[in-house]
Amino acid sequence: MDLSLSEAAIVLGKTPRQIRYLIKSGTLKAKKEKGCWVIEEGSLPLSDSQRQTLARRATTAREAMAEATAPVEKVMAREPVATEKGVASREKEKEKKTYSVTDLRAFALGEELFRAVERHLGGEDPAKMCLFEAMKMLCRGCHAFQPPQKEARFTEAREAAADAVTFLLLTGEANDAMRKDLARRIEAELIPKLAALAASQEKRSRKKRHEGLTGFFPGSFGQ
DSSP states (O other), X not given: OEEEHHHHHHHHTOXXXXXXXXXXXXXXXXXXXXXXXXXXXXXXXXXXXXHHHHHHHHHHHHHHHHHHTSOOOEEEEEEEEEOTTSOEEEEEEEEEEOOOGGGSHHXXXXXXXXXHHHHHHOTTOHHHHHHHHHHHHHHHHHHOSSHHHHHHHHHXXXXXXXXXXXXXXXXXXXXXXXXXXXXXXXXXXXXXXXXHHHHHHHHHHHHHXXXXXXXXXXXXXXX
């Protein structure tokens, strides 16, 4: 099983930049296909149980990536169409794309967790503010223009969510089951989605750079 650079970053819990460093240092064996790094899973020094875990995490990473990069929902709008005499006589269906942060499943999940923290732990709990910051960065990333800007905001959203986990686990009562369950959900559900969003934008950035280079130097890249 081979992994893309973005998938390897999610699976190994590292940033794409760290994965590229490991490749350059020879720690990870990889090859380039169409200008993109592909990491050879078989080259990783892992036990059988670790490889099984890696396979499960890779599947989760691919599912999260597919979900993060899925197109937004479409709505149908009706608009009048004029006849030759200039009189509107009929309507036609026209597809229009919506573009809202609420179309992202990561936002829906983040909002659910934010409300849960607020409801069960109170409005002053620091974990709530961390989740608010995560959702704010997610919204900024959604509406940023360039892929590098989007990647940076989505990465900040992931880091803010990780901060929420820290507060949930290290503040409050040590045996607070509710705090532990919320922390578990953030780690298992929200953070992977935010990481996938960041990884998808990193992949887009590299693809655009590669396409620009191949256009400028025909035949010299991606061979």
